Amino acid sequence: MKTKVECQECGADISVPEDAVTGEIVTCPDCGGDYEIASKAADKVELKPAETVGEDWGQ
């Protein structure tokens, strides 16, 4: 079951898929804000603002 978390920017509901893990990035469907899953328990998910893409990201 997906867990809903409120977007810290715009208040919209962000759906966190059941198989998502800590460290994954989720995006607010309304404002496009990116969040990193900081912790995930059975019924509670905590998000923190994700790092912005750095110049040295990728391969």
Next chain:
Amino acid sequence: MTQVCIIYDKVRFEEKALYEKAQKKGVKAQIVDGKTLTITTDSKKKDFALGDVILQRSVSHYRGLYLTACLEFLDFKVINKFQVGETCGNKLITSLALAKNKVPTPKTQFAFAAESALETINKTGFPIVLKPIVGSWGRGVFPLRDSEVASMIVEMREEDDSPLSRIYYVQEMINRPPRDIRCIVVGDQVVTAIYRYSAENEWRTNVARGGKAELAPITKELEDLALKAAKAVGGGILGVDMMEDKERGLIVHEVNNTVEFHGASSVSKNDIPGAMIDYAVKVVKK
């Protein structure tokens, strides 16, 4: 039982696939956020529960590189080694390593000031490719087609704050089909090879730029060359990128340290994360 630690700074398809594959194989695995680690000159290996072998998977090149340096200082086995990350993270150093080890690679010229860069570019002729020596996902890679554009791009580089922008990496434009080949090398094995086709109105083939993946045959020529290129940079788990020159055959232009394989996994039946986990386990036993 061997314990594999996957270090990340952002969990992507690749890190999840590695973790899940390790579990399926019965290998004890943990996934650790590299951003949470702090290491000092007094630190000891026993202070960190990071298993027997570490797969360094940070998306940030410098974070992964320097964290690897610290982990190696603590005597952890890290894949890939610091020296490999340092070589692959810099196109100039990679080109030198490839050339030194007689791996066919595009002719590349290095200049250390705007004036000499422009002189080199104009003397060699167009089209020609200007790349940043440190960069990823095809950022800042420019095909230069005339002198006027070359002057503008070099001027732009001069105005950039980074001192690395004043190191000019000028490469011949290879006469190739609109694709390149990404080979995923794990130890002494080429696990998968894919063609990467440029997206519409895009010259670069990076999947991050919308490039499309298609399975490529692993020929003897490709296998030998991919392994030779991987060895030239120090070996490990690597993404060797090649182009098909219409006259010279396969030419290696890049070797990637923290190889992404989402695109390759979508077209390949080979077990890419499985091969990586097997390799990590093998490294511990060495």
